[in-house]
Amino acid sequence: MNLTLQDIAWHRSVGQVIDALDHPGFWLRLVRLLEQYVAFDSWVAFLFSEHRPLVYAESPGSDGGxxxxxxxxxxxxxxxxxxxxxSRETPASGLVQLADVAPECFERTDYYQRYFRLxxxxxxxQYNVALDAGRTLCLSLGSRSRFAGEQIALLHLLQPWVLATMRQRFRFEHDVDEVTPAPAWQNHLAEGFGHLETPLTARELEVGRMLLSGCSSKEIGRKxxxxxxxxxxxxxxxxxxxxIKSQSELFALFLKAQR
Known part of the structure; x- marks a missing residue:
């Protein structure tokens, strides 16, 4: 069997990632290995659950803060x-692309314009590992440009060992039970709009969330x-x-209700 220098470097790097499973620098080592094969500009490792997202590691801001x-x-x-x-509606392990999960009108939402694109x-x-109790361990990779088909194919090729090491790493992370649970969406807004003479119904709150997330009327109706x-x-x-008279005003009220 003929091994190239690139093959040898790859196996050495994977070995170093596995060796770092119980070390604080695991996520950075994993990300640096991925960066050798696929270009991206930001990353974050965190846990989705019924609680607020729990961040395990992330790329630093432009000023380091x-x-x-x-x-x-x-x-x-x-x-x-x-x-x-x-992740909450259909939890599953694997590589997930934005195009797989974004609603029809996502790029027209205030969330996209005022947060995502900035x-x-x-x-x-995202590399997702579905765990028990409705929890999903995630490694998110963000890019200033669209990921090319070749890059996505390579990320899929790397998926088996990335997910396996992420799953093993989770044993060394802090348990989500240490985090204060976040109130449900309805409670978030219900508290923020508690002064209303006629409160929003649970269905209206759900429709409001779906509108803000970028779902069209047809998508909301279907769901x-x-x-x-x-x-x-x-x-x-x-x-x-x-x-109010617009979705932008609804988004502003949503932000106010979170603070």
């Missing part, structure tokens, strides 16, 4: 993240098993009760 946009994400914007929503920039993929016209009626009631 905490990214204020990402802190907004952790406070509540994650509720609009298509990757988070997909923080993630253009494209995102909730109601007609598109009923969706539009719910949206009209939401706007009337909140005293």
């Amino acid at each position: 905490l990214d204020p946009l990402f802190q907004d994400y952790l406070m509540g914007l994650y509720l609009l993240d298509p990757f988070y929503i997909a 923080n993630v920039v253009a494209d995102e993929v 909730l098993a109601i007609s598109s016209e009923t969706v539009r009626v719910h949206r009209k009631h939401i706007y009337r009760k909140l005293g």
